[in-house]
Amino acid sequence: MSEPWEDDVEGPVKKFMFINRKSPYGTVYALESLEVVLITAAFDQDVSLVFSDDGVFQIKKGQKTDGIGMKNFSPTYRALEGYDVEKLYVDKESLDERGLTQEDLLVDVEILSRAELADLMDEQDVVLSF
Template identity: 80%
Template sequence: MAEPWEEDEGPVKKFMFVNRKAPYGTIYALESLEVVLISAAFDQDVSLVFVDDGVYQLKKGQTTDGIGMKNFSPTYRALEGYDIEKLYVSKESLEERGLSEDDLLVDVQVMSKSEIADLMDDQDVVLSF
């Protein structure tokens, strides 16, 4: 028997979530992640962009005991199970911060801002955080 979510549910749109803030200082990163998880229920074409300080959301080794906040970075590793596999990270933003792909806790596609811009142009909906 097919599961309800395997049935055809109409047109698929392209949704891009653009993440530009480091985690913890503001609520943007966590809010974005929660909306992304919810959006997974709607079977849409979802992609995540990490640019500017947003690349720090994916930084390995986040330890939040000292600031008394929940470390939500392990949740990015759950995205694959939610069939969200398009994670794009700006090469420039990594380099400006002395980071490389090895510093990130999930598999991503590192690309230039102009490549990301072209993907952005191609979206039905862009959600900005």
């Protein structure tokens, strides 16, 4: 028996990619994805996040949800670094279509083309779409 403070034996590490394509608040996808990302990271897995299509609004700066009576979960994306989730990618085309730039986003991300994202997706063991 190991003491409770001793780390568990390391298990297999898989490459997980989470693809976020939905605006926050209108549906529950964004929040659900974030929860699963945190759980996956707590299990020391290799996690990548992609924000594309309306998913880019999930990390838009300046979200104020008092008026709609829902919890503003956007600050949690800034906690990801502490969970060692540092691979955040944004689809350039999605940003351009919406008139947004890196300046509008509340976390540091790498902006990639669809071809580059497709290559990354190809390298994964598990791809989860939200």
